[in-house]
Amino acid sequence: MFDFLTSGQYDVLGAFWVTVQLTLYSAAGSLIWGLMLAGMRVSPVPLMRSFGTAYVNIVRNTPLTLLILGCSLGLDQTLGITLAGGDSKEIGFRLAILGLVAYTGTFVCEALRSGINTVPVGQAEAARALGLSFFQVLTLIVLPQAFRAVIAPLTNVLIALTKNTTVAATIGVAEAALLMKEMLENEADALFAVFGVFALGFVLLTLPTGLLLGQVAKRVAVKR
Amino acid sequence: MSSVLYDAPGPKAKVRNWIYTAVFAVLVGLALWWILDRMAEKNQLDADKWLPFVTDSQIWTTFLLPGLVETLKAGLIAMVIALPLGALLGIGRLSDHAWVRVPVSTVVEFFRAIPVLMLMIFSSALYVLLGTVSSDLRPLYAVVTGLVLYNASVIAEIVRAGILSLPRGQTDAAKAIGMRKGQMMVYVLVPQAVTAMLPALVSQLVVILKDTALGGAVLGFADLMSMNRQISANYSNTIATMVVIALIYIAVNFALTGLASFLERRLRQSKKGTGAVVEGDVAEVDAGGAAGVGKAP
Numbered sequence: 001m002f003d004f005l006t007s008g009q010y011d012v013l014g015a016f017w018v019t020v021q022l023t024l025y026s027a028a029g030s031l032i033w034g035l036m037l038a039g040m041r042v043s044p045v046p047l048m049r050s051f052g053t054a055y056v057n058i059v060r061n062t063p064l065t066l067l068i069l070g071c072s073l074g075l076d077q078t079l080g081i082t083l084a085g086g087d088s089k090e091i092g093f094r095l096a097i098l099g100l101v102a103y104t105g106t107f108v109c110e111a112l113r114s115g116i117n118t119v120p121v122g123q124a125e126a127a128r129a130l131g132l133s134f135f136q137v138l139t140l141i142v143l144p145q146a147f148r149a150v151i152a153p154l155t156n157v158l159i160a161l162t163k164n165t166t167v168a169a170t171i172g173v174a175e176a177a178l179l180m181k182e183m184l185e186n187e188a189d190a191l192f193a194v195f196g197v198f199a200l201g202f203v204l205l206t207l208p209t210g211l212l213l214g215q216v217a218k219r220v221a222v223k224r
Numbered sequence: 225m226s227s228v229l230y231d232a233p234g235p236k237a238k239v240r241n242w243i244y245t246a247v248f249a250v251l252v253g254l255a256l257w258w259i260l261d262r263m264a265e266k267n268q269l270d271a272d273k274w275l276p277f278v279t280d281s282q283i284w285t286t287f288l289l290p291g292l293v294e295t296l297k298a299g300l301i302a303m304v305i306a307l308p309l310g311a312l313l314g315i316g317r318l319s320d321h322a323w324v325r326v327p328v329s330t331v332v333e334f335f336r337a338i339p340v341l342m343l344m345i346f347s348s349a350l351y352v353l354l355g356t357v358s359s360d361l362r363p364l365y366a367v368v369t370g371l372v373l374y375n376a377s378v379i380a381e382i383v384r385a386g387i388l389s390l391p392r393g394q395t396d397a398a399k400a401i402g403m404r405k406g407q408m409m410v411y412v413l414v415p416q417a418v419t420a421m422l423p424a425l426v427s428q429l430v431v432i433l434k435d436t437a438l439g440g441a442v443l444g445f446a447d448l449m450s451m452n453r454q455i456s457a458n459y460s461n462t463i464a465t466m467v468v469i470a471l472i473y474i475a476v477n478f479a480l481t482g483l484a485s486f487l488e489r490r491l492r493q494s495k496k497g498t499g500a501v502v503e504g505d506v507a508e509v510d511a512g513g514a515a516g517v518g519k520a521p
Contacts, residue, residue, distance in 0.1 A: 044230045044237070045244045051252065061430065061477035062470050063437035065449060070466045073452075078462045079262050116228060124228045134230055142228055163339035170441040177341050181442070184349040191353055195346045203337045 004187050004194065015179035016201050022096060022165040022175060023205075027158055029101035034108025041113055044134070056106045064167050068099035072171040089174070096168035100161065107157045115150035116142055120224075151217035158213070159206045176201060263463065273461035277468050287455050291448035292472060295440075298364060298447065299433045302371035306432075307425070309372065310379025315409060317384050328380075335377040341438050344370030348443050363446070367439035371432055378431075382424045382502055386417035389500040416500070423488035424502040430477045430484075437473075448472060 004010060040052035059067070072095050075081045083094045119142050127141045166177035180198045187194055233241060263269050276283050316328035335343070348366035351357040357365050390413060398408040440449030452469055456462040491501050 042229055043244075044233060045241050045248065047245045048248050051248070057478070057481075058474055061434075061474045061481065063434040063449065063473055065434075065437040065441045066466065066470055066473065069441060069449075069452070070470070073456075074463050074466055078268060079266055081262065119228050121228050128231065138229060163337075166339040166341040167438065169341065170438070177339060177345065180342055181345045184345060188349065188353055191346075191349055195342075198342060199334070199338050202339060202342070203334065206337045 002190075002193055002197075004183065004190055005197065010179060010183055012176075012179065012197065012201075015174060015176045016205075018093075018173065018175040019162070019165050019201075020205070022093070022100065022168055022173070023158075023162045025097050026100035026104060026161055026165065029097060030104035030108050030157075030161065033101050033105035034112060037105055037109035038112035038116070041109060042116055052109070056109055059103060060106045060110075062103075064099065064103045064164055065170055067103050068096055068167055068171055071095040071099045092168075092171050092173045096165075096171060096173045100164060100168070104157060104161050104164070107160070108154065111150045111153040111157060112146065114153065115146035118149045119145045145222050148220045148222050151213060151220065155210060155213035155217065159210055162205055162209070163202065268461070268463045273459070273464045276459050276461070277464070283455060283459070287451045288448065288468070288472065291440075291446065291451040292476075294364070294445065295433060295436050295447040295449070296476075298367050298371070298436045298439065298445070299429065302368050302375060302432050302436075303429055305368070306372045306375040306379055309376040311383050311414075313376060313380035314383025314387070315414070317380060318387060320405060332377040332380045335373050336381070338374070340370050340374040340435050341442065343373050344439060344443060346370075347373075363439055363443045366443055367436055367445050367447075370439075371435055374435075375428060375432055378428060379425070382421050382428065383417065386421035386424070386500075386502045387413050389420055389502055390416055391500065419491060420500045421502045422491070423484045426480055426484035426487060430480045433477060433480070434473070 005012065037052050037056060040048040041056070043049060043052075072092065075098075076083075076091060076095055082091050083098065086094075123141055123145070124137050127137045132140065165175060168175055169178040169181065172178065176198055180194065183194045184191060230237075260269065267273070313328055313332055316324050317332060319325045319328070344366050347369035348362060351362050351365055351369075394412055394416065395408065398412045403411070436445070436447050437449035439445030440447040440451075444450065448469055452462070452465045455465045459465070488501055488503065
């Protein structure tokens with residue numbers, strides 16, 4: 001029943017490795033982009049605030065599929081912006097990451113912003129009374145507390161991101177969902193076995209992440 | 225001003241803010257100019273690429289509107305099936321009996337861990353194998369099945385969070401007047417939880433609508449998403465089509481998001497009820513798969 005695993009015809013582990021790589025690169029990128037967006041949304045400069053708000057609202061309401069497809073069809077094939085060289089495989093991989101970062105960044109931003117809102121105003125007032133500058137208040141007082149409050153929501157974003165990497169299959173990135181589609185077409189008699197293998201793969205990817213970071217979130221939470 | 229981060233600006237801060245504004249405006253302007261220049265170079269800004277959306281009504285009647293109808297249809301069917309199913313699963317997870325709670329929890333956690341795209345691909349293959357669904361209906365069935373399996377488990381979590389968000393006194397009072405567990409759920413907890421959950425459920429509709437796009441891209445479902453191929457094949461205006469389709473999605477979802485936050489505000493303000501609200505955002509973490517509900521551990 002599971003002979004499709006041992007036949008050597010399909011590289012299941014390889015496909016999941018691509019999924020993991022997509023997740024890690026996109027997670028790093030989304031964290032940076034989300035931090036920048038959050039910075040804009042809480043900044044004292046009205047223009048930056050409105051840019052941040054507009055970006056988050058627009059991108060969050062657009063299907064991820066459309067964003068990634070837009071990166072591939074629009075940026076790459078129509079405008080010829082290839083994101084450095086390499087063969088079509090590497091370009092597709094990078095375009096998928098670009099789409100994932102653009103999308104996930106908005107959720108990271110919203111999580112961080114809600115974290116900043118959990119910090120009592122009095123803390124910052126006290127900091128300002130001591131003569132700290134905006135930058136010092138942000139980096140020394142507010143962000144350290146905000147980060148600890150948002151580990152749980154950020155974990156949720158990370159888990160969602162892991163699952164969202166499957167959307168890269170729409171532009172032909174050879175990750176788990178694409179391989180599953182191919183295998184289901186070829187091994188129709190082993191339908192449930194194939195699905196079971198890939199489902200298990202995702203459970204193994206997301207479950208430990210949630211448990212581990214859940215523990216971390218509990219441990220570092222600021223008790224108020 | 226009650227921001228954590230800054231005071232009402234004084235004269236110095238006002239000047240500084242103006243400088244930041246100017247620098248930021250220049251940066252955004254440069255980025256925009258670069259993109260537009262790039263588009264002009266590839267003739268993507270030509271009038272004949274964009275005008276059809278205004279002048280040619282056929283583009284709407286043959287492609288965009290039917291696509292939108294399919295998208296909404298799949299989303300609504302999925303929601304209508306997932307809602308009662310999710311409610312049952314959510315209540316099942318709160319059961320006092322381990323033999324109900326454990327399997328239901330397993331099912332919910334399992335389908336929440338799997339990307340919705342995989343569920344769609346799997347159900348499509350399953351319908352091919354079973355041969356009971358005609359091939360032109362198969363994409364719709366596959367999309368709806370995938371969405372139902374995934375969203376029922378997300379809704380289950382919303383329901384659970386909704387019931388847990390009610391003040392303890394509600395349960396205590398129900399017990400005090402001698403209600404059994406079933407009566408307590410039916411007459412006291414669920415009706416209140418439903419109002420508390422309303423914003424989260426409307427937000428979940430946004431997630432469902434966004435996820436239908438996967439069917440258009442992967443399974444050949446004739447939804448709004450899949451129209452980009454057809455329109456750009458006829459008018460060779462890839463970017464213009466994508467922008468218009470994105471705008472339609474954004475408009476629909478924006479309306480739903482607006483409705484959700486309106487409901488949330490109303491519920492928080494209303495004197496009736498307990499004031500418990502499951503926020504829309506908690507479940508609205510993703511497209512190809514959302515994340516868990518805030519409070520539920």
